Amino acid sequence: MKLFTLLLLLTTTALAHDWPQWRGPQRNGISDEKGWSAKWPATGPKVAWKASVGIGFSSFSVADGRVFTTGNADNTDTVYCFDAASGKELWKHAYPADLGDKYFEGGTSGTPTVSGDQVFQLSRWGDLFCLNAVTGKVVWTKNVQKETSARIPDWGYAGSVLVQENLLILNIGGAGLAVDKTNGNIVWKSDDKDAGYSTPLPFKHGEDSLVLVSSGKGYNAVKTKTGEPVWSFEWGTRYGVNAADPVVSGDQIFISSGYNKGCALVKFGETTPVWQSKELKNQMALSVLLEGHLYGFDGDNGSSRSPLKCVDFATGTLKWDDKTIGPGALTMADGKLIILTGKGELIVAKATPEKFDVISRAPVLTGKCWTVPVLANGHIFCRNAIGDVVCLDVRAK
Amino acid sequence: MNTRRTFLKSAAAASIAFHTLPIIGAEVTKKYRTALIGSGWWGMNILREAAASGRIKTVALCDVHEEKLIHGFEDVKGDSGDEPKKYKDYRELLEKEKPEIVIIATPDHWHALQAIAACKAGSHVYLEKPTGHTVNESRAIVKAAKDAGVIVQVGLHRRIGPHHVEAMNFLKSGAVGKVGMVRCFAHSKGGPELPKPNSAPPEGLDWDMYCGPAPLRPFNSKIHPGGFRNFLDFANGTMGDWGVHWLDQVIWWSGEKGPKRIFCTGGRDIAGPAISNATEQTTDSPDHQLATFEFEQFTATWEHRKFADNNAEKHKIGAYFYGEKGTLHIGWKDGWTFYPVNEKTKIEHGNSQLQEPDGHNIALLWEDFIEAIDKKRKPIADIESAHRSSCLPMLGMLSWKAGRSIQWDAEKEQIIGDEAANAMLSRAYRGPWEYPKV
DSSP states (O other): OHHHHHHHHHHOOOOTTOBOSTTTTTTSSEEOOOSOOOOOOTTOSEEEEEEEOOBBOOOOEEETTEEEEEEEETTEEEEEEEETTTOOEEEEEEEEOOOOOTTSOOOBOOOOEEETTEEEEEOTTSEEEEEETTTOOEEEEEEHHHHHTOOOOTTOOOOOOEEETTEEEEOOSTTOEEEETTTOOEEEEOOSSOBOSSOOEEEEETTEEEEEEEBSSEEEEEETTTOOEEEEEEOOOGGGOOOSOOEEETTEEEEEETTTTEEEEEETTOSSOSEEESSOOBSSSOOEEETTEEEEEOBOTTOSOOOEEEEETTTOOEEEEEOSSOSEEEEEETTEEEEEETTSEEEEEEOOSSOOEEEEEEEOOOSOOOSOOEEETTEEEEEOTTOEEEEEEOOOO | OHHHHHHHHHHHHHHHHHHHSOOOSGGGGOOEEEEEEOOSHHHHHHHHHHHHTTOEEEEEEEOSBHHHHHHHHHHHHHHHOOOOEEESOHHHHHHHHOOSEEEEOSOHHHHHHHHHHHHHTTOEEEEOSSSOSSHHHHHHHHHHHHHHTOOEEESOGGGTOHHHHHHHHHHHTTTTOSEEEEEEEEEEOOOOOOOEEOOOOOTTBOHHHHHTTSOOOOOOTTTTTTTGGGSTTTOOHHIIIIIHHHHHHHHHHHOOOOOSEEEEEEEOTTTOOOOBSSSEEOOOSOSEEEEEEEOSSOEEEEEEEESSTTTTSSOSEEEEEEETTEEEEEOSTTOEEEEESSTTSOOEEEOOOOBTTTTBOHHHHHHHHHHHHHHTOOOTTBHHHHHHHHHHHHHHHHHHHHTSOEEEETTTTEETTOHHHHHTTSOOOOTTOOOOOO
């Protein structure tokens, strides 16, 4: 056992609280990091570094002292790798990609996924990259949309890459697409239907390894290895926008969409929900579940009336709401909400069903902010739509 | 100066208050049986405002895309409890439902056929702007409304938006002096456009019916949902969208029937060449256009640019009225502002007074429409004057396509001495649809 631990220590340089993918290591939006400083002066936490990455809504992944994000400028997407502590640009990889600014600023949507010494990125138009995380060199690349002639949903592919053993699972087609991690060869694909905008979510049901993938018409569970459909839950949304990843607890799945659609708690395998309401409509910024309560913004990101809410997971009952700060996006760590509001204010509040209890708040960015902030190893990473990135030092003093 | 501003503001407020007063009498409980054709984003927004007036019962929705019908139905039922019937063909809707009011919020190329059919069915019509895609379609709607004796309100809500009313009162008070030139504009940022692959139409979309009288082309999600304005088969680009609002302010202010001469230039020098083939498409509307409309007493211009933004000037959208005493800007979220020639005179300003969630003033326009029906009076954006405003971008686009200036007889609504250009006042329809007769 001791030898095993020692081997682990020798073979990985991973820091304790990395965030290697969209929604974090557990894919639940929660970091297990403790001891970071939630109390700042009125001017906000110390700015460790700033950068400019171009237009987009891509969030951050952090691994082995490197932070990755993406943006678009001059019809070119760029994947950036910075030194997480100093902000020094370690490498970048650019490729042509339409800005695609129908009804919004456009730019990149997906967040890079780090797996070992590789980083994977899917563009809105189907360009898939396997890059060396250390050097940025292309290991392999292909356009999976062109190869499969899959439909591009109205706003392009927005889900990030999910790594499952030797497979990359992508939200392309009616219920996902899988390629071989080592070479990009197609392993399985689904019907030629409009994809949704969520990131495939791994889901265990008994012995079965499944993934939950949204389409334009609902949420589907398929077998990870084969893509074989197991269950689907019909959930039609105006414009086919099912963008929020499901939030899972046991075999219960919380599904939510914007455009006044609403939300539902569904038991895996069932076709009628446990409960359904309009209490917590997550358009793009999805909710986080802690101790039986969902915390999230109710309403569209572009609306000025999207309150922050705490809702009981089991019943859908509203615990509290705050109408002053929304819209916004949030993550969670050490029982605290870390919120970036639509106007660039960073707020830390206690995650409690009692009330909205603010610990600290400070403006950290200007302009439109739709992207969820990320906490990793004592730093909070935030960005706005035009691509201003700020890294804040919240290490304990 | 302040006194006049206060007066103007309260005058505008008074006129708004008048509109919002409940109408005393038996008619107040009358709920008009209303149908919506085109239940996408904007159509549903109009319907929501209409329902909020408490004066309608939604009896039917029509859309060629099933998804829009299903979610439209859910929204209506959730908001008002009404359970509208769902139709994919507006002709069937009109025949079976015989609605008292029809709201039309389809792409421009469908406006004429649907509005004329609604008029013929005896329905009052709320028609989204612009009135038509080509001039003679728009003329045919005017005729159909007249023949049927129904009221047609066009979605030119900037005639009733409080800050527009305020600004127009200011302009008409003489504070700007004699106006010799008006410049209307909408500028934004942007860059080159890359094509997007064509795909099979989404399930439940009748693509043939979407294209309707326009040429059938491969489906591309740049077009639907909500992208039709930048495809010239279906609409007239930014000038037909934003342009009609601001050029309408010129017609509203001047009372003119139309310009004498029109010349328009523009292109896609930044967006790049339009692409449309079997595998992929870009949009095909100009990324910038400059149109000059020469009137009897003044010159009006339209300009839009979808690159460079407009940070060198104070405003990005609206109309500048240039008078002897200064420049009046009427804008959107930035309200109205008067910049006097005399530096000692104070700058005057009125804030915008917009209604959420759409940031426009649809509720006020709807109230006016209902009152016009109740009282059998002309609505504020009646079809005849709205048609004249809609002709400006349509004629601008005609000049741009023809590549030459045109002389316009606004009385006869004909282009003078240019038969080829005159022919462009109409267009060929794809069978079995027939171009409406004027």
